[in-house]
Amino acid sequence: MADFLTIEGLSLADLEGLLEATRDNIPLAEGRAPTRATLAGLVVANLFFEDSTRTRCSFETAVHRLGGSVFNLTPAGSSLSKGESLLDTAQNIECMGVAAIVVRTAVSGGAKMVADGVRCPVINAGDGRHEHPTQALLDVATLLEEFGSVEGRTIAIVGDITNSRVARSTTHALTTLGARVRLVGPPTLVSPAFERITKGPGTVQTMTNLDAALEGIDAVIMLRVQLERAAGGGVSSDYRSMYGLTQERAARMPSHALIMHPGPLNRGTEIDDRVADDPIHSRILRQVTIGVAARMAVLENLLAPSGVLKKVSA
Ligand code: ASP
Numbered sequence: 458m459a460d461f462l463t464i465e466g467l468s469l470a471d472l473e474g475l476l477e478a479t480r481d482n483i484p485l486a487e488g489r490a491p492t493r494a495t496l497a498g499l500v501v502a503n504l505f506f507e508d509s510t511r512t513r514c515s516f517e518t519a520v521h522r523l524g525g526s527v528f529n530l531t532p533a534g535s536s537l538s539k540g541e542s543l544l545d546t547a548q549n550i551e552c553m554g555v556a557a558i559v560v561r562t563a564v565s566g567g568a569k570m571v572a573d574g575v576r577c578p579v580i581n582a583g584d585g586r587h588e589h590p591t592q593a594l595l596d597v598a599t600l601l602e603e604f605g606s607v608e609g610r611t612i613a614i615v616g617d618i619t620n621s622r623v624a625r626s627t628t629h630a631l632t633t634l635g636a637r638v639r640l641v642g643p644p645t646l647v648s649p650a651f652e653r654i655t656k657g658p659g660t661v662q663t664m665t666n667l668d669a670a671l672e673g674i675d676a677v678i679m680l681r682v683q684l685e686r687a688a689g690g691g692v693s694s695d696y697r698s699m700y701g702l703t704q705e706r707a708a709r710m711p712s713h714a715l716i717m718h719p720g721p722l723n724r725g726t727e728i729d730d731r732v733a734d735d736p737i738h739s740r741i742l743r744q745v746t747i748g749v750a751a752r753m754a755v756l757e758n759l760l761a762p763s764g765v766l767k768k769v770s771a
Pocket of ligand 1: 583589622623680681719720721
C-alpha cells in the first residue's frame with residue numbers, strides 16, 4: 458500500500474500531480490463547491506501524538522469534505538498516557554478497519570516506523586524535525602496561486618531551520634520545482650550542510666544576515682523557534698532585531714513579495730503584528746485554506762481508485 462511520508466524522494470510528476478489536485482480542490486476547501494463522496498464509507502484515524510491546531514483540523518475537514526469519517530486520538534485520554542507505544546497504538550487502531558492513519562509524532566522517522574508496522578496507508582502529519590510533507594504542498598500551492606510557477610523564483614525561509622520539518626519539506630519541494638531557496642537564521646540554527654538538500658534543478662543557499670537575504674526575494678516564509686526541540690536554548694533577547702520580520706524590514710522587501718508562516722505565530726518575536734496581518738502581502742490565512750485542499754489531494758490520491766500516485770513512499 459502507498460504511504461505519504463516525505464517530499465524527499467517524490468518524483469517531479471507526483472509532486473506536480475498533487476499540486477494540480479490541490480489547486481482544483483480549492484473551491485471545495487473554501488466551501489464553494491459541493492462535497493464529493495470519494496471517501497464515503499471510509500474511516501480515517503488522526504493519531505496526533507504532538508500538539509496541532511491547523512494540521513489536525515484541516516485533515517479532519519478534508520475527510521469530511523470528501524464524504525468520509527474521521528476520529529482523533531491524542532495522548533491525553535488515551536492509553537499512551539499509560540505507556541503504550543506509538544506502534545502498538547497504531548496497530549490496534551488499524552485493527553478497527555480504518556482506511557488510513559494520519560500520524561504526527563515528536564519522533565523523527567516515527568511516521569515511517571508506523572508505516573512499516575501497519576498495512577493501511579500512512580500519512581505523515583509531521584515527524585519531529587524530519588518532514589511535514591503536506592505543509593510543503595500547501596506552501597508551494599500558495600506560491601503557485603500567486604506566481605503560476607516557482608521556477609527561478611527566490612524564496613527565503615527564515616528562523617529555526619535546524620529544528621524545522623517545514624523548512625526541510627518545503628525546501629525539497631521548491632528545489633524539485635526549480636526555485637532558489639535561501640535558508641536564513643542564526644549560525645546556531647542553520648548549518649551550511651543544508652545546502653546539500655537540493656535534489657532538483659533549484660538551489661539552496663544558507664545565510665545568516667536577514668537583511669541581505671530579503672533582497673530581491675519573491676516570498677518569505679517565517680518560522681517559529683521550535684522551543685520544544687531546542688536543547689536548552691531559548692530565544693535570545695536580540696532575536697527580533699536580528700531575525701524578526703519587523704515592519705521596517707518588511708517595508709524594504711520588494712513590493713510584490715509575499716509573507717508566509719506555517720503557524721503558530723509568535724507575534725512580536727519572529728513576526729510583527731502588522732506584518733502578519735498585512736492585507737496586501739500576507740498569505741498566512743490563505744495557507745490555511747489551501748492546506749485543506751492539499752490534504753484532500755493526498756487523501757484522494759491514496760484512497761480513491763483514480764489517484765494519480767501509484768506509490769509515494771520513501
Ligand atoms: N505547525 C508547524 C509544524 O508542526 C510549524 C511549527 O510548529 O512551528 O511543524
